[in-house]
Amino acid sequence: MEDLNERLVSLKEGLEGTIDAKIEQSVEKNMGSDYKNQLKGEVNEEILKHGKIVEDLNSRIDSLELDKQKSLDSAPPKNFNASLKEALGESASFKAFVSGQSSKATLSLKAIMTTAANASGDTVPADRLNGFYFDPTRTTRARDLLTSISTDSNTVRYIQETSYTNGAAARVEASAYGESEFKLDPVDAPIRSIGSQLTMTKEMFNDVPALSGYISTRIPAKVMNVEDQQILFGAGTGANLQGLMTAGGGAQFDVSSGAAFYQFFGADASAYTNEFDVLIAAKNQAQLAEYSPTAIMVNPTDYNKMFLHKDANANYVVFVNGVLTVLGVPIFPSTAVTADKFIVGDFGLGATLAIREDMEISFSESHSDNFVKDLVTVKATERIGLPIHNPNAFVWGAFSTAIASMNA
Numbered sequence: 001m002e003d004l005n006e007r008l009v010s011l012k013e014g015l016e017g018t019i020d021a022k023i024e025q026s027v028e029k030n031m032g033s034d035y036k037n038q039l040k041g042e043v044n045e046e047i048l049k050h051g052k053i054v055e056d057l058n059s060r061i062d063s064l065e066l067d068k069q070k071s072l073d074s075a076p077p078k079n080f081n082a083s084l085k086e087a088l089g090e091s092a093s094f095k096a097f098v099s100g101q102s103s104k105a106t107l108s109l110k111a112i113m114t115t116a117a118n119a120s121g122d123t124v125p126a127d128r129l130n131g132f133y134f135d136p137t138r139t140t141r142a143r144d145l146l147t148s149i150s151t152d153s154n155t156v157r158y159i160q161e162t163s164y165t166n167g168a169a170a171r172v173e174a175s176a177y178g179e180s181e182f183k184l185d186p187v188d189a190p191i192r193s194i195g196s197q198l199t200m201t202k203e204m205f206n207d208v209p210a211l212s213g214y215i216s217t218r219i220p221a222k223v224m225n226v227e228d229q230q231i232l233f234g235a236g237t238g239a240n241l242q243g244l245m246t247a248g249g250g251a252q253f254d255v256s257s258g259a260a261f262y263q264f265f266g267a268d269a270s271a272y273t274n275e276f277d278v279l280i281a282a283k284n285q286a287q288l289a290e291y292s293p294t295a296i297m298v299n300p301t302d303y304n305k306m307f308l309h310k311d312a313n314a315n316y317v318v319f320v321n322g323v324l325t326v327l328g329v330p331i332f333p334s335t336a337v338t339a340d341k342f343i344v345g346d347f348g349l350g351a352t353l354a355i356r357e358d359m360e361i362s363f364s365e366s367h368s369d370n371f372v373k374d375l376v377t378v379k380a381t382e383r384i385g386l387p388i389h390n391p392n393a394f395v396w397g398a399f400s401t402a403i404a405s406m407n408a
Helices: 002-028 033-073 080-090 092-098 202-207 209-233 255-265 267-271 275-288 300-308 399-407
Strands: 147-150 155-165 181-190 192-201 295-298 329-333 341-345 352-364 375-385 394-398
Touching: 192 202, 192 209, 209 352, 209 375, 255 275, 255 399, 275 295, 275 300, 275 329, 275 341, 275 394, 275 399, 295 300, 300 329, 394 399
Parallel strands: 147 352, 295 329
Antiparallel strands: 155 181, 192 375, 295 341, 341 394, 352 375
16 A cells, blocks of 8 residues: 555656656747747646545545454454464574573563453453443441541540539538539550552563553452451451540440330230340430430341331331431441440441541552562551540440340
8 A cells, every 4th residue: 555655655656747748848849938838837736636536545545454454453362372373483582492592482472461361361252341340339338327537547536525413503502512524534546557459470460451440449449448447347456546435445235224115015026126225226326425415327138128027007107218216317238247245336426537648559569579579569448546535425235135125
């Protein structure tokens, strides 16, 4: 196509030269200047017409070349055997190795070994769908319900009211006011690190552009799952946060007060006791401590089970179009909560998520022996703390235990 293009350009230049020569020849035969100008004008028109033809041909040539390139780009990939054979045939170092002129050979196979489909030797490649397919992430996380703050320290210290004596009373004239006593203790909430890493080949990053985006999304999601577990169930020892639903965290459901609260149902209470009853009793426990619960978290299994309750006539008793609530407090189903567990709390007032370092994604080729093996390590980390300054703002427990106590 390049030869054809050059020939067309040469033809155009030759045509222009021939016409100019004819004009000069006519002038030499004493033709008038007016006729000369007229003739030049007509010739220029012809040149423009021929130039347009050349441009059209050039455009068609470019189009053909583009179509050819697209055809090459969309051609099915060679199977492993064919690619290897081609690489061996083109490799000068391999030829030198075979002939005994060299003690080693280096082959550039590029991407032919990056996917199982190519390495299988299949001559008919499978259709490939764009993107990556994986399990969805959680829609509700514990941090979404908490107030967050930033910190520059490795420890968050706060003052916690552990007890008080209320001496306020009506005062008789000329007598002393009653004395109140508040016990305040300093409490330290350490900042803990949560993270994960994985290592993959550098070729995978280079040959699959979308992979880095996929990894950059999935690893943080898995780290956030551990964050949920730490916020709710952290043991408070070693590298663990103090969780809301463990000893030393929020207040455990008071089975005795729950049973007393529920006693007005009478002897037939056991026939109707369910998760709603437990959550109402837990909400009442928090309110008796002067807190106003803002959210409830349960496992999806328990959440959906609540919709299955029926009356004596086998009619469903729960009809909700939207968020399920207990006396106005929204219930959030989340796999972060273990099945049969629940937590009712004033999340805004009870605890704070202290963020020392928010989620950070980093890539490194220098970790361990990555450099010599062409590996890339991907790491996702965060540093957070959880000051639980008002433990009684949270009430947590197990549905099965609570129901049993309320039926006793």
